[in-house]
Amino acid sequence: MHHASDILLTLFLVFVAAQLGAELAQRLRLPGVVGEIAAGCVVGPSLLGWISPDQILPGTPLDVLAEIGVVLLLFSVGLETRLEDLKKVGKVAFLVGLLGVLIPFALGGLWAHGNGFPWGKSLFIAAAFVATSAGITARVLQELGALQRLESKVILGAAVIDDILAMLLLGVVVSLQGGGGFEPARLLVVLGSAIGFIALVGLGGARVMRWNSEWLETPHSAHSPLAIVLAICLGLAWLSTLLGLAAIIGAFLAGMIASETRQQHMLEKQTQPLMALLTPFFFVITGSKIDLAQLASAEALGMLAIVTVIAIVSKLAGGWLGSLSMGRRAATIIGLGMVPRGEVGVVVASLGLAAGVFSDRIYAIIVAMSLLTAMVTPPVLAWLLKRYPASGVVNPGAGG
Template sequence: MTLPIAAAADAADALGTLFIVLLAAKLGDELFRRLRQPAIVGEILAGVVIGPSLLGLVEPSTELDLFAELGVVLLLFWVGVETRLSELTAVGRAAFLVGVLGVVLPLAGGFGLAEALGESFSTAVFLGAALTATSVGITSAVLVELRALRRPGGRTILGAAVIDDILALLILALAVGLVAEDDFDPTGVVLTTLLSLAFVAFFALGGTRVARRWPQLLEAPRFAESPLLPAVLLCLGLAAFAAKIGLAAIVGAFLAGLILAETRERVPVEGEIAPLYAVFTPFFFASIGVSVDLDVLLDWKALALVVAVTAVAIATKFIGAWLGARSLGPRDATLVGVGMVPRGEVGIVVASIGLSEQVIDKELFGVIVAMSVLTTLLVPPLLRALLARERGDIDHPQAVATGR
């Protein structure tokens, strides 16, 4: 069976795009590893180079978005498999404070900046919303690379990210409702929030309990020759479920990983997921670079606005997260503060909704995208520097282990 000519041409274009993106991402990865820099930064900058702003080899597309979404879903699934619920509950209070303060301060900062610039109330709400949610995929990848995922600061970031996402969902729903006041349904917002909380609680508590009681869970299906297939089905199912109720798909993927972390097939799943992780996650990081519009930086007023918005985004998120994590000690509090800074694709999605609702113009949209990318690029080198400094303190293992 052959495809029609038009369909075959579209398929060829899509495959060509995916080939260019993956090749460029891995070349960026290779270069930055040789320079002893975070590979993630190389993959993002590779996206900038091949994207519309420079070479123009790749444009944002549905296919690239799909592969990028699969990449970040598999990334958080991997992180979930590497984490146990008991490790998260051990830092529960700190994670809650980090999640709340890390949303409230950026929201207030973004809103205040927009008001100071004379923007409308609706625009101020959307700018504040764009600064709230953390792109935990960026930080998680760095922590995996540097093998720091299981330290208190790393676990706090993961727990705070779930709270962060629920609060950001609520703020975004309120922002959209305030713009379209005729259609605003506060009951719907409350129900969505309660459903999100119930979803997280049910699968984090109930799912892990089931997995602990029946640790052979992944061996039961006879259609699977290895635990990988049922594991991926669970991952995609919970990711889709989370997206349906308004949460980020990565929350569902992370919860699926948490559940599988309690089964006796955890180690085989880690080994079998690794190749999928290696193939798909570069699309996620490169797609962030592809979305960059460097033309925004050519106008000095827009550039000044980029600097101002980025400074507010970094300062408010860092301070809020650092204050929430103080109980972990100064080292881990600093790690959490830096790790919560990236906005990545989350800020871009909020800005896109604001643009479609006509409360954010194209210039401010470009500014928010630039802020999202800049906060993403700054964090990996900072995290590496923080952890390298601690590894230089290897003669004092107790201090390193506790982060104090």
């Protein structure tokens, strides 16, 4: 058990490292998130060791802060996303989400099986190629003020669909590891519950907030609207985990329904200081989870290069094909926006290691791939967004 003074020192070091990393990245004309992830690699167990391995285990203070940070990030992204905006890109977002899962899963499974893994373990490895990290791309879009572009709406909508399908696939491959096969009926229940949850919260919640948001100001506290919507955010994040979804889906939905209130702009402004404090922890901890020693050989680096190329090309292809109706430039931006794996790939790799499916080397390669896609994508995406003007911008004040 850690002493309070040790925890506070670690929090100080991590936070300062995040600020320095973000500042350096921005001076190099890279998104700040790249510097924060790189800072995590530097201060993590592999290099400086300011963060020890037992400090980033599930349930530790740093892990909890990182989780709260990414929940707040997706909540703030939801605050800038109207339901009507997502409806306009619903069909394209569905295709992007679907193809962005199927193509990486197929190519990842074929690569793993071709490297000698039996099909059961190959499918588990393939699951690490699937889910997009909405947090990484959302941060880049937010930093660039690009959340109102149509491409951004497609990416965010597809990320929700992507997460549902990824969790279902993960449920299948986890079941297969037990040797008893999987239960289609149970997975259908999970799928139905997830879709019902998103529809109920997204449609019903948005309608309630649009109809009357005065009740948010009923308490006497000047910050009551923020306190109430943050409570809704945490509650929906918790409900998401009960349904087998990522907590960030519930947080995003909470922000989206809060965007329908007349207090939207005030909520955005009040959320910024919380994000400035907590969100950097997520990206630094993400970067600290890689064991660089496992990659200290030509064979491991060669395997990492192949895995990373497969991860990038497969997601890019899925996103590009799914959104080609919007034009090639927009499709390229969307495909690239779906590339980062970030924390999702790390989670799958951790499950594989705990289940005995992955060796330490395969685990390190999957985690490194997840982090490389998270670090390589933001600067390229930022360059594309600045180079190409928006093919369409959704008016945040429009009601439909």
